[in-house]
Amino acid sequence: MSSVRRLLVALAAIAALGGLAGCGEKDQIVLYQQGKYQGKPDTKPADNDPGGSLYTTSKWTKGDKASWEAAIKSRNQNQNEYTRAN
Amino acid sequence: MARMKFLCDAERCIECNGCVTACKQENEVPWGVNRRRVVTLNDGVPGEKSISVACMHCSDAPCMAVCPVDCFYKTEEGVVLHDKDMCIGCGYCFYACPFGAPQFPQAGAFGVRGKMDKCTFCAGGPEKDNSKEEFAKYGSNRLAEGKLPACAEMCSTKALLGGDGDVVAEIFRTRAMKRGKGAEVWGWGTAYGKPDNPQQQAPKGEKS
Numbered sequence: 001m002s003s004v005r006r007l008l009v010a011l012a013a014i015a016a017l018g019g020l021a022g023c024g025e026k027d028q029i030v031l032y033q034q035g036k037y038q039g040k041p042d043t044k045p046a047d048n049d050p051g052g053s054l055y056t057t058s059k060w061t062k063g064d065k066a067s068w069e070a071a072i073k074s075r076n077q078n079q080n081e082y083t084r085a086n
Numbered sequence: 087m088a089r090m091k092f093l094c095d096a097e098r099c100i101e102c103n104g105c106v107t108a109c110k111q112e113n114e115v116p117w118g119v120n121r122r123r124v125v126t127l128n129d130g131v132p133g134e135k136s137i138s139v140a141c142m143h144c145s146d147a148p149c150m151a152v153c154p155v156d157c158f159y160k161t162e163e164g165v166v167l168h169d170k171d172m173c174i175g176c177g178y179c180f181y182a183c184p185f186g187a188p189q190f191p192q193a194g195a196f197g198v199r200g201k202m203d204k205c206t207f208c209a210g211g212p213e214k215d216n217s218k219e220e221f222a223k224y225g226s227n228r229l230a231e232g233k234l235p236a237c238a239e240m241c242s243t244k245a246l247l248g249g250d251g252d253v254v255a256e257i258f259r260t261r262a263m264k265r266g267k268g269a270e271v272w273g274w275g276t277a278y279g280k281p282d283n284p285q286q287q288a289p290k291g292e293k294s
Contacts, residue, residue, distance in 0.1 A: 038155070042161065042212040044162060045230040047215075048231070052216070053216050053230070057232070058233065068232065069250075072229075072234065073249075076234060076250055078239070079248075081244055082257075
């Protein structure tokens with residue numbers, strides 16, 4: 001009887017260890033995060049000097065993301081002919 | 087800022103391929119690679135519809151998920167870009183993409199497949215902005231110049247809109263409200279709306 005109990009305890013211990021091993025399984029899906037990946041880092045568009053390029057027409061403050069967004073949004077309105085012609 | 091998005095108005099697109107040409111010219115895309123193309127349904131039949139398709143810069147991009155070397159990244163503006171130095175040209179992204187956006191230059195013997203090339207939303211890639219290296223690998227970086235993609239800005243009928251998703255959606259919403267609706271209606275009225283004063287005469291020009 002005691003040998004059966006001992007076997008059951010051993011089986012339970014093995015099952016518990018197996019369960020713990022399952023906890024260590026690595027995620028099979030590659031997790032990608034905003035702006036973080038294995039390649040080279042990229043500079044943000046707002047970090048460029050508006051006067052650095054020959055053909056830049058938009059005006060924003062270098063490094064100021066909000067002003068770059070404002071410049072892009074105002075330029076976006078050029079695609080809205082209802083504010084241009086009608 | 088919302089994510090950068092393209093939106094093509096099928097009521098307006100006239101299949102002029104101006105966007106395709108603008109993209110080719112702006113980024114000096116080689117032969118055999120089409121970052122953007124125009125798809126027409128029911129070509130030649132009254133009521134045909136055209137739509138300009140490129141990388142849609144998906145919010146949950148399948149190309150990013152399947153890439154075995156993890157060469158894709160997404161910028162803060164929501165533009166999906168990749169590092170060509172890491173790309174192995176396996177083509178998984180091409181099979182995963184629902185729009186057929188990833189392109190592979192084929193050069194040399196045996197149809198050797200090069201590194202993947204796709205629409206960058208005119209945002210270049212992971213090289214110094216507006217450098218020679220960036221232009222050679224990824225094309226023009228118009229966002230770094232405070233501009234929007236050449237295809238959308240060049241579109242003659244303004245069928246293709248590109249930019250901040252909220253702004254683009256608002257432009258399209260205004261347009262849709264002005265021009266009315268109707269699945270059977272097609273032509274000038276649907277695309278551009280009706281004039282405020284239909285009785286108004288065109289100003290008479292004088293001969294010089």
